[in-house]
Amino acid sequence: MTNPKTDFKKHITVIFEPTVACNLRCRHCYQAKTEYDVHKMPLETLDAFIEKCAPHFCHVEIIWHGGEPLLMGHTFYLEAYERFRGASQRFGTEFGFSVQTNGTLLDEEYLKIFLGSQTPVSISYDGPYNDFLRQETGKTDAAIALLKEREVDFSCLSVISSVSVNHLIELYEYFKEKEISVKINPVYIDGAASLHREIAITKEEWAEKFIELFDYWFHDEDCNIYFQSCEIALRRALGKGNVTCLGICMFSYLAIDAYGNLYPCGRMMNEEFKLGNIHDLEDDIREVFLSPNYLDLLKKNEERAEGCAKCKWFSKCHSGCNAAAFVEGDLEKPSEFDCYFNRQIFAHIEEVLRSVDQSKINPFAKAILERN
Amino acid sequence: MLQENVEKLKGIMENYQKKLGNNDDGNGEFIFGRGGEYSDHSRYCPDINTLNDQSKD
Numbered sequence: 001m002t003n004p005k006t007d008f009k010k011h012i013t014v015i016f017e018p019t020v021a022c023n024l025r026c027r028h029c030y031q032a033k034t035e036y037d038v039h040k041m042p043l044e045t046l047d048a049f050i051e052k053c054a055p056h057f058c059h060v061e062i063i064w065h066g067g068e069p070l071l072m073g074h075t076f077y078l079e080a081y082e083r084f085r086g087a088s089q090r091f092g093t094e095f096g097f098s099v100q101t102n103g104t105l106l107d108e109e110y111l112k113i114f115l116g117s118q119t120p121v122s123i124s125y126d127g128p129y130n131d132f133l134r135q136e137t138g139k140t141d142a143a144i145a146l147l148k149e150r151e152v153d154f155s156c157l158s159v160i161s162s163v164s165v166n167h168l169i170e171l172y173e174y175f176k177e178k179e180i181s182v183k184i185n186p187v188y189i190d191g192a193a194s195l196h197r198e199i200a201i202t203k204e205e206w207a208e209k210f211i212e213l214f215d216y217w218f219h220d221e222d223c224n225i226y227f228q229s230c231e232i233a234l235r236r237a238l239g240k241g242n243v244t245c246l247g248i249c250m251f252s253y254l255a256i257d258a259y260g261n262l263y264p265c266g267r268m269m270n271e272e273f274k275l276g277n278i279h280d281l282e283d284d285i286r287e288v289f290l291s292p293n294y295l296d297l298l299k300k301n302e303e304r305a306e307g308c309a310k311c312k313w314f315s316k317c318h319s320g321c322n323a324a325a326f327v328e329g330d331l332e333k334p335s336e337f338d339c340y341f342n343r344q345i346f347a348h349i350e351e352v353l354r355s356v357d358q359s360k361i362n363p364f365a366k367a368i369l370e371r372n
Numbered sequence: 373m374l375q376e377n378v379e380k381l382k383g384i385m386e387n388y389q390k391k392l393g394n395n396d397d398g399n400g401e402f403i404f405g406r407g408g409e410y411s412d413h414s415r416y417c418p419d420i421n422t423l424n425d426q427s428k429d
C-alpha cells in the first residue's frame with residue numbers, strides 16, 4: 001500500500017503571499033506590477049490550503065512573503081499558527097516557517113508570535129545603501145535593533161544595485177561588524193526596476209565584484225556571520241546542496257496569493273503561469289503539477305536544459321532559474337545574466353580549490369569543505 | 373487525487389529529473405538561491421555560536 005506522504009515528494013516549500021500590499025515603494029520591487037493590490041488572504045483560504053496540502057507531505061515549509069506580510073496584522077498570524085498546529089496534530093505533518101519583511105511594522109507582539117512559532121525573520125535591508133532602493137531606513141534600523149536586543153534568530157537580505165556593486169567587501173564588513181548574517185542578491189530588472197534603469201548592474205560587474213568578495217570571504221578567518229551567498233556558491237561548486245534557483249524547484253516549490261491562486265514561484269505570479277485556485281482543487285494540491293500551465297513550463301524547462309546539457313557546469317546549475325529566464329524574455333534559454341555569473345564563479349572556485357592555502361581559511365568555508 | 377494520477381505525476385517528475393541530472397530526492401535538503409528567504413544553515417554549517425566562542429579562545 002502506498003503512503004500518501006511519501007509516494008511522490010516528502011517536502012514542499014510554499015511562498016505565501018497573504019497580501020501584495022506594501023507600505024513602501026522600493027525602486028526595484030518586482031511586485032510593482034501588481035499595483036500593490038490591498039486584498040488580504042481570508043482564513044478560509046488558509047484552511048483550504050492546509051486541508052489540501054498537509055495530508056500529502058511530511059514537511060511543508062511556509063515562507064511568509066509579500067508585499068509586506070506584516071500588513072496582515074497580528075490576529076491573522078495568531079489564527080494561522082493555531083491552524084498549522086492543529087494540522088500538524090491531525091496529519092502528522094511537520095511545518096517550518098520563515099518571514100521576509102521590510103521590518104518597519106515589526107513590534108513586540110510580532111516578535112512574540114514569531115518567537116513562539118520558531119519563525120526566523122529575514123529583514124530586507126541594504127545596510128549603508130538602504131536609502132538608495134528602499135525607504136523608511138530609520139524604522140528598519142529600529143527593527144534590527146529590537147531583534148538584536150531580544151536575541152531573535154534573524155538575518156538580512158541585501159539587494160545589490162549600481163550604488164553598492166563596487167563596495168561588496170565593505171558591505172560584508174558592515175554586517176560582520178554588526179554581527180548580522182546576510183545574503184546578497186543582484187537587482188533584477190523587473191517590476192519597478194524596469195522604470196529605474198539607473199539602478200541596474202551588468203553581468204560583468206556582478207561576476208567580477210562577487211569573485212573579489214568570494215576570495216575575501218574564503219580567506220577571512222575572522223568571519224563571524226553566515227554569509228549565504230558565498231556558502232551557496234562554494235557548496236554548489238562542490239556539487240552539494242539543492243538550490244531552488246539553480247534549476248531544482250520543479251515539483252518542490254509553489255506560491256500562493258491572497259486569492260488562493262497557485263503559481264510555480266513567487267516571482268512568476270503572472271496569469272500565464274497560474275496553475276489553479278486552491279478552492280477549486282478537489283482534495284490534493286499536487287493536482288496543480290498536472291495542470292496545462294505547469295506541464296508547459298516543464299516542457300520549456302526541459303528544452304532549456306537540453307540546450308545547456310553539454311555545458312561543463314550543467315550539473316551545478318541545471319540550466320538555472322525559471323523566473324530569471326522568464327524575466328529576460330525566453331524560458332527556453334537560460335538567463336544570460338545568471339549563466340554568465342554561474343560560469344565565472346564556478347570556474348573561479350574550481351581554481352581556488354586547486355590552489356587553496358588550507359592554513360588560512362574562513363571557518364564556515366572550512367566546515368563546508370570538511371563535510372564534502 | 374487518484375492513485376493513477378500520482379503514478380503519472382511520479383513518472384513525469386522522474387523523467388524530468390533524469391533529463392536535468394537533478395539529484396534532489398525530495399528529502400528536504402533544500403536551500404534558497406535568490407529569494408531572500410531564511411534558510412536553515414545548521415543543515416550544512418557548524419553552529420555559529422560554537423564557532424564564535426572558539427574564535428574568542
